[in-house]
Amino acid sequence: MKHTKKKRLLAIVLCMILVLSTGIAAFANENVGLQSVACQAATLERVMKNADGEEVGTLIADIPEGAFLASSSDANIQMDVQADVGADGVLDRVQQQLEANGETGYTLNNYVMADVTFYVNGEKQIPQQPITFHVSGTSIDTENVMAFADDRQNTTTLMDADTDENGGLQFTAQPFTSETVVYGIFDVTEAAEENTDSENAIAIDTQAEATYEQTYSDDQVEIKVSAAEGVLPEDAQLSVTPIVKTDITDKMSKEEKQTAEEINTKYDETEQKLNEKATEESYSVAGFLAYDITFTDKDGNKIEPTGDVNVSMNYKEATIPEEAQKAIEEKTDDAAMNVTVMHLEENAQGEVEKVVDMVADENEKANVETTDTQSVQKAEFVSDSFSVFTLTWNKSTYSKNYNSSISIKVVDSTGADIGENTSYTFNSSTYNGWNVSGSGSLELEAIKKDITDYTYNKATLDSVTGTEITNVQCNVLESGWGQEPTYTWQYSSDGTNWNDLGTHTIYFVYDRNPDVRIKDDIVNTGKLEAEYAPNSTGTVPEVTSYTWYRSDSKTGNYTKVERVKYQATETNIKSNLSDNGRELYPAYDDGARKWYKVKVTLSDGKEEESLPFQVTYYDQLQNGSFEKPVANKQWSNADYKAAGGVWQTTGIGGTGKIGQDIEIVNPSINKGGYSDYSWKQSEWEVDGTTNKSKAPADGNQFAELNCEAAGALYQDVLTKENVSLNYWLSHHARGTNPNSNQRDTMFLVIMPTSMAKDLTSQRSLENKLTELGVDVTARDDYSDAGSNNIVYGNTPEQKATGVMVVRITSSNQQW
Structure with missing residues (x-):
């Protein structure tokens, strides 16, 4: 009965899984290649050096088969090992993680570390499997040794290390979501007084070949800039404005008030942008020092350098913002604190496009030297564009050992206890995206128990007839950084309020299973099937007839289902009911989203009726333009579904990105924050009448094809045999330069749910397409209008599988 199967709609981009929809807007995030074949095992060896270029050891990686993917199994795998350029921040996080793990009596001593990046056929790739590393030629104490991995995004993992068969040290690292990861190995000693540790900090030569030099100085800091010949005009002037909040008083002149108001506004904007980045990356800002650093020509016009400019900030006394100092003094937990350089990068209109952590970003050069009390002494960085720079004191949000539980009473429909009551605990180890305010919620049905002879019905408050609820979340509120949090459990009946x-x-309310049940086999055969299985012993009467009933709601009015016949083909007649009435086919009964009951009449004259059952699928694609819910944010799967979004994804946010699964963009809510998509300017122009961006191809919103992980946005749809399905797709490449015509390639995939239901990852989907003979690494030439090609589903044999694959290529210039 292939005709009644649901079809799951998926779409993939090269290395990023995308979206399909009716009239949807969707675009890619990166231009990288999609791999399909597991690479062979390999052993790679590289010398490790410190920031001064001195050899400090040898790093060997044992690559297991399948750790990387490529177009062929004998691909060229390379390991790039570079001296770590931000040792201070990494080592601070390692020490903080050591203390958070309970090792408060020890401190990090000797160490070796390096930035490690893997390349497959010349392209960066993240390992798919754990890799065992061997380190030799070091002075590390093998008796008190540990290893660590750090992604420079406030995520540090400690690992056990031991001696390998060659007398070196070894550890096994799980995959990270970052292309470049800092791996290191260290020994520990008993804790002693902390010292400023900057010997391995990034070396920024502020004097090499410098023909342009200028200095700014005030009571707190001296800022020196230098650049090579031609980077800045000889008569260019350095302009530095400290961004400090000032009280407006009547004693000020009109000009002084105006200047103070402008600086206060700049301070508020800076604080807002720093906090937005902190929220996105799961940490909080404890304090910051901000400076607007620019250059002007002889006429006072702002100019930008044509190359790198070295900046050195030397504080006359070690300095820390009052808020950060207070946070440290009040610190009662093991949350991590670090100091970094942030750059609020602006576009040509002076709007902040993005906030870059210059210490964490591997493409930037920056270093901060602090005292053991986190006061800053010196900061150095290199930049080729200038606007507001900050020294920011960040506190990791998730290093707190959260712990709070709720108890759930398990009863039948009469309120009688059945089995044992259950509970659910929210703590750091079970963190899965729903437990911190704003990061998501937990569907109660997802944690229900299976109880023999009972079927889960609903969750309610205080009694079986109480308010029906669907979701819970645990909000964590800290009155100040480091304070003991307050846990507030909340419930919702719709996932929104x-x-x-x-x-x-x-x-948790359960119904005792009646003797008649409805078996759901829609995925495999397209049908619901009535089953009579009496709980009692003895002679079992036979079923003489089956009668189906349908309703628009679970507790609504149920009407009898009459037999209806459809002519599927010239020679094939289909019906919504089987000949004996035992089986019902929802696709032929307008049964999408309907509720059903079935009643059986027995040979002894008795009648038995099933519990209500809902067909959860739609018979057409929903929310194609991603208009519901109205928002400009990232969602967890559960929250997006609960808010009526319908779409789900296989790309689940990983470490540090929990609860960030689906990203919906609404430019009318945040126009300026999305200009970094590198679309041509006309795509972001504002309509003066409606004040809404023109960016979406349809409606007011669109979806980014990946959120924080590779995955497929999909829906399941009921279909009928030989009924044409028409879909429209709008796709837009993200690109990196709005003035350059760049392209992205994606795949649209339609296939039976029975085939797609186990494709829960990027890799499994790639493998399935490769198995079908689809070259997932192929790209198309394209015109400005783009291109699309059906690459599977053209021949009668392919059509018989129920699978269609379309390869789509678009530019960053238009939909």
């Missing part, structure tokens, strides 16, 4: 749980008790 929340109320405090307070003293309410959650009930």
